[in-house]
Amino acid sequence: xxxxxxxxxxxxxxxxxxxxxxxxxxxxxxxxxxxxxxxxxxxxxxxxxxxxxxxxxxxxxxxxxxxxxxxxxxxxxxxxxxxxxxxxxxxxxxxxxxxxxxxxxxxxxxxxxxxxxxxxxxxxxxxxxxxxxxxxxxxxxxxxxxxxxxxxxxxxxxxxxxxxxxxxxxxxxxxxxxxxxxxxxxxxxxxxxxxxxxxxxxxxxxxxxxxxxxxxxxxxxxxxxxxxxxxxxxxxxxxxxxxxxxxxxxxxxxxxxxxxxxxxxxxxxxxxxxxxxxxxxxxxxxxxxxxxxxxxxxxxxxxxxxxxxxxxxxxxxxxxxxxxxxxxxxxxxxxxxx
Amino acid sequence: xxxxxxxxxxxxxxxxxxxxxxxxxxxxxxxxxxxxxxxxxxxxxxxxxxxxxxxxxxxxxxxxxxxxxxxxxxxxxxxxxxxxxxxxxxxxxxxxxxxxxxxxxxxxxxxxxxxxxxxxxxxxxxxxxxxxxxxxxxxxxxxxxxxxxxxxxxxxxxxxxxxxxxxxxxxxxxxxxxxxxxxxxxxxxxxxxxxxxxxxxxxxxxxxxxxxxxxxxxxxxxxxxxxxxxxxxxxxxxxxxxxxxxxxxxxxxxxxxxxxxxxxxxxxxxxxxxxxxxxxxxxxxxxxxxxxxxxxxxxxxxxxxxxxxxxxxxxxxxxxxxxxxxxxxxxxxxxxxxxxxxxxxxxxxxxxxxxxxxxxxxxxxxxxxxxxxxxxxxxxxxxxxxxxxxxxxxxxxxxxxxxxxxxxxxxxxxxxxxxxxxxxxxxxxxxxxxxxxxxxxxxxxxxxxxxxxxxxxxxxxxxxxxxxxxxxxxxxxxxxxxxxxxxxxxxxxxxxxxxxxxxxxxxxxxxxxxxxxxxxxxxxxxxx
Numbered sequence: 028x029x030x031x032x033x034x035x036x037x038x039x040x041x042x043x044x045x046x047x048x049x050x051x052x053x054x055x056x057x058x059x060x061x062x063x064x065x066x067x068x069x070x071x072x073x074x075x076x077x078x079x080x081x082x083x084x085x086x087x088x089x090x091x092x093x094x095x096x097x098x099x100x101x102x103x104x105x106x107x108x109x110x111x112x113x114x115x116x117x118x119x120x121x122x123x124x125x126x127x128x129x130x131x132x133x134x135x136x137x138x139x140x141x142x143x144x145x146x147x148x149x150x151x152x153x154x155x156x157x158x159x160x161x162x163x164x165x166x167x168x169x170x171x172x173x174x175x176x177x178x179x180x181x182x183x184x185x186x187x188x189x190x191x192x193x194x195x196x197x198x199x200x201x202x203x204x205x206x207x208x209x210x211x212x213x214x215x216x217x218x219x220x221x222x223x224x225x226x227x228x229x230x231x232x233x234x235x236x237x238x239x240x241x242x243x244x245x246x247x248x249x250x251x252x253x254x255x256x257x258x259x260x261x262x263x264x265x266x267x268x269x270x271x272x273x274x275x276x277x278x279x280x281x282x283x284x285x286x287x288x289x290x291x292x293x294x295x296x297x298x299x300x301x302x303x304x305x306x307x308x309x310x311x312x313x314x315x316x317x318x319x320x321x322x323x324x325x326x327x328x329x330x331x332x333x334x335x336x337x338x339x340x341x342x343x344x345x346x347x348x349x350x351x352x353x354x355x356x357x358x359x360x361x362x363x364x365x
Numbered sequence: 366x367x368x369x370x371x372x373x374x375x376x377x378x379x380x381x382x383x384x385x386x387x388x389x390x391x392x393x394x395x396x397x398x399x400x401x402x403x404x405x406x407x408x409x410x411x412x413x414x415x416x417x418x419x420x421x422x423x424x425x426x427x428x429x430x431x432x433x434x435x436x437x438x439x440x441x442x443x444x445x446x447x448x449x450x451x452x453x454x455x456x457x458x459x460x461x462x463x464x465x466x467x468x469x470x471x472x473x474x475x476x477x478x479x480x481x482x483x484x485x486x487x488x489x490x491x492x493x494x495x496x497x498x499x500x501x502x503x504x505x506x507x508x509x510x511x512x513x514x515x516x517x518x519x520x521x522x523x524x525x526x527x528x529x530x531x532x533x534x535x536x537x538x539x540x541x542x543x544x545x546x547x548x549x550x551x552x553x554x555x556x557x558x559x560x561x562x563x564x565x566x567x568x569x570x571x572x573x574x575x576x577x578x579x580x581x582x583x584x585x586x587x588x589x590x591x592x593x594x595x596x597x598x599x600x601x602x603x604x605x606x607x608x609x610x611x612x613x614x615x616x617x618x619x620x621x622x623x624x625x626x627x628x629x630x631x632x633x634x635x636x637x638x639x640x641x642x643x644x645x646x647x648x649x650x651x652x653x654x655x656x657x658x659x660x661x662x663x664x665x666x667x668x669x670x671x672x673x674x675x676x677x678x679x680x681x682x683x684x685x686x687x688x689x690x691x692x693x694x695x696x697x698x699x700x701x702x703x704x705x706x707x708x709x710x711x712x713x714x715x716x717x718x719x720x721x722x723x724x725x726x727x728x729x730x731x732x733x734x735x736x737x738x739x740x741x742x743x744x745x746x747x748x749x750x751x752x753x754x755x756x757x758x759x760x761x762x763x764x765x766x767x768x769x770x771x772x773x774x775x776x777x778x779x780x781x782x783x784x785x786x787x788x789x790x791x792x793x794x795x796x797x798x799x800x801x802x803x804x805x806x807x808x809x810x811x812x813x814x815x816x817x818x819x820x821x822x823x824x825x826x827x828x829x830x831x832x833x834x835x836x837x838x839x840x841x842x843x844x845x846x847x848x849x850x851x852x853x854x855x856x857x858x859x860x861x862x863x864x865x866x867x868x869x870x871x872x873x874x875x876x877x878x879x880x881x882x883x884x885x886x887x888x889x890x891x892x893x
Contacts, residue, residue, distance in 0.1 A: 057762075057765075058761075058762075058765035058768065058769075059761075059762050059763075059764035059765035059768055060764045060767075060768050061764070063763070063764035063767060063768070064763075064764055067419055067420070067494070071497075071808075072806060072808070074492075074493075109408070109411070110408060110411065110568070110569075111411055111412065112568065117568075117569060120568070120569045121569055176603070179604075179607060180607070183607065183611070184607045184610060184611060187611070190613075191604070191607045191608050191611050191613060192571075192599065192604045192607070192608055192613075193571045193572075193613075194570075194571060197571065197572035197595070197597075200565075200572070310600060310601050310604075311601060311603075311604060312604070313571055313598075313599050313600070313601065313604050315569055315570050315571055319600060320569065322600060323407070323408060323600070326734070328762045328763070328764055328765075
């Protein structure tokens with residue numbers, strides 16, 4: 028297992044390094060002068076020259092790349108041309124909010140999608156199966172922004188059941204200041220016992236997390252159903268039935284565990300897709316995450332910030348994949364020798 | 366089992382690493398129930414330094430810091446702020462300002478001429494943002510604690526300069542505790558004298574900035590006032606609109622025409638539609654390429670469907686009459702563009718192009734993602750197509766667009782450059798100095814005009830404005846006719862219209878385009 032872990036870590040490092048180099052080269056090849064963005068559109072020629080020197084833009088491309096790589100390793104991801112703050116600092120503020128949103132969406136997907144898939148497999152060909160398949164198909168097909176706009180308009184603005192936007196009611200900062208430890212508001216509120224902010228955050232999470240969850244829930248439900256049906260055709264399932272176990276027992280006791288292996292692999296892909304989906308949902312619900320930061324960065328041609336976001340997403344994707352591979356290896360030892 | 370435990374431990378370690386432990390910092394106080402909540406579509410703060418701030422934070426800083434004077438666009442007059450009176454002498458080369466008594470900064474320091482002088486000199490020395498507005502100043506004297514005397518290198522309208530939205534702030538240059546002022550303000554503190562003081566700054570959060578009441582404000586707090594102001598960062602206009610309807614915010618600075626029309630019909634909301642000082646213009650390359658020929662420039666000018674463009678903007682833009690927007694010295698009626706296809710055809714034919722003759726191709730660059738510029742390009746492209754002229758329009762990011770325009774090889778530059786302009790202080794000179802005066806290397810003069818007679822007339826404008834405003838008006842009008850009619854170096858397309866929506870509970874709101882998107886919150890009262 029150690030050899031498997033080392034191999035996967037080496038692969039992950041290679042992927043991250045590739046993304047870093049590629050991102051840097053693309054950002055430098057895009058037409059335009061980053062110094063203009065930093066110094067402002069009305070900067071004088073002298074100010075622009077000073078900015079170029081300050082940002083190291085007068086160096087050759089290989090020198091700039093080397094500086095960038097060594098700085099990244101030191102934890103210096105550059106200065107955002109837009110916010111003028113440390114990019115890593117900006118990302119470490121925004122990323123936990125995205126993780127909170129996407130994490131909640133994926134947890135919903137697992138908690139709802141897997142039982143739905145099991146139910147669909149158990150009642151295969153019956154109306155319950157049909158309903159679940161249609162619902163999950165809708166979850167996969169409807170664009171997330173449409174779902175988010177619909178949910179916001181109906182459940183927040185028209186019915187007034189839930190908040191329109193934001194992470195929590197900012198007025199609570201005055202009455203129940205939140206101590207930040209992980210930068211994930213719900214987690215910090217929970218571990219510090221800040222119930223007003225926890226309640227408000229959960230209320231604010233419902234609509235955006237539900238919108239994010241639609242796609243992964245549909246995918247997980249369909250995948251679970253297909254994997255369980257596949258498992259139920261295996262010899263062990265026939266033996267278990269012959270031994271007197273009910274169809275439900277065979278599904279949940281014996282078939283579910285091996286069936287979850289491909290579902291777990293899928294979750295890594297789904298997580299990455301949801302992270303990108305979250306960009307749209309964050310914009311609609313004004314969630315202070317990476318999506319909003321990325322949108323601002325793209326709008327202002329903020330190369331260091333765009334590169335930072337890209338690297339952060341690639342890094343997350345690689346880590347999630349790694350974790351899923353490890354979890355798969357733990358569930359199914361055959362994976363380790365692949 | 367061991368493996369599962371290891372996996373879980375690894376997952377937990379990664380989660381903690383990627384989320385970053387912040388060591389128990391407290392998120393700062395946000396809104397209170399008596400807050401005026403301003404919804405803005407971008408990050409509010411880029412630079413908190415009153416000397417160098419040159420961006421969106423003007424909406425907060427104009428409530429925190431004050432300048433000597435303030436320009437009232439409606440009356441077209443400069444009004445008192447930290448100075449109660451001022452006068453010019455020596456042909457506009459000497460200006461004397463009398464400071465208001467009883468003014469305190471948020472640091473506790475009292476306003477004196479020495480403090481004001483130190484602030485202006487620091488701003489000038491830092492040379493950032495719009496500090497160039499003080500360029501005419503030779504010396505600043507402080508004959509007594511309430512008097513500031515400026516000696517200028519050349520005559521200039523210092524009353525307008527001191528009313529600038531940027532770089533004109535008077536602030537305490539000494540940070541409490543004796544530290545560096547730049548570091549002090551960078552942490553979200555301030556040293557202003559305005560009615561509000563920075564109470565919290567949560568970078569990247571929805572409730573980004575909160576201003577609290579400065580109880581010792583010279584303007585006082587008698588009557589009904591908002592005691593705090595909160596700036597919410599909401600990039601999506603549809604989300605801001607829903608928050609306004611839900612009562613979560615008091616004011617949305619920018620709506621699209623469709624939402625603005627809806628807002629006008631709602632009893633719970635008030636609206637304001639005000640022409641700004643920001644106009645969109647097309648600049649023609651007079652130095653190289655086909656538009657070097659004045660006939661072709663006039664043909665393109667005549668092909669533009671000005672009225673059609675304003676009509677497609679559905680209220681978010683108004684017709685431009687010349688380069689200078691209404692409300693500023695130099696605004697000249699009778700210079701509005703008019704589409705004249707017959708004249709365009711005739712001019713093209715005279716130059717050997719147009720219907721039945723050689724086809725012509727023109728390169729145009731404009732800002733990527735700007736819907737209004739896109740509308741202009743679509744209309745112009747369609748009009749020119751009917752005249753046997755192909756328009757190759759390229760949407761570009763600003764830095765790339767500007768880079769190409771400043772290419773050392775003149776042949777690589779565009780034929781038509783589209784961009785907005787607005788002044789840093791309420792004066793038309795900014796358009797002429799930056800956009801039409803010759804410069805080497807090229808900066809913002811994207812007509813590439815190099816006309817010493819025009820340069821000479823432009824150079825006289827500040828002195829005229831300072832000494833004889835009616836003569837300045839005449840000079841501005843004459844220059845605009847020369848540039849737009851005789852030489853056809855540019856085409857003003859429209860003036861942006863601010864479309865605001867705010868809660869019906871807010872009383873006393875007025876919009877002054879000299880301070881773009883600023884709400885002077887102390888002047889508002891929450892309805893009883």
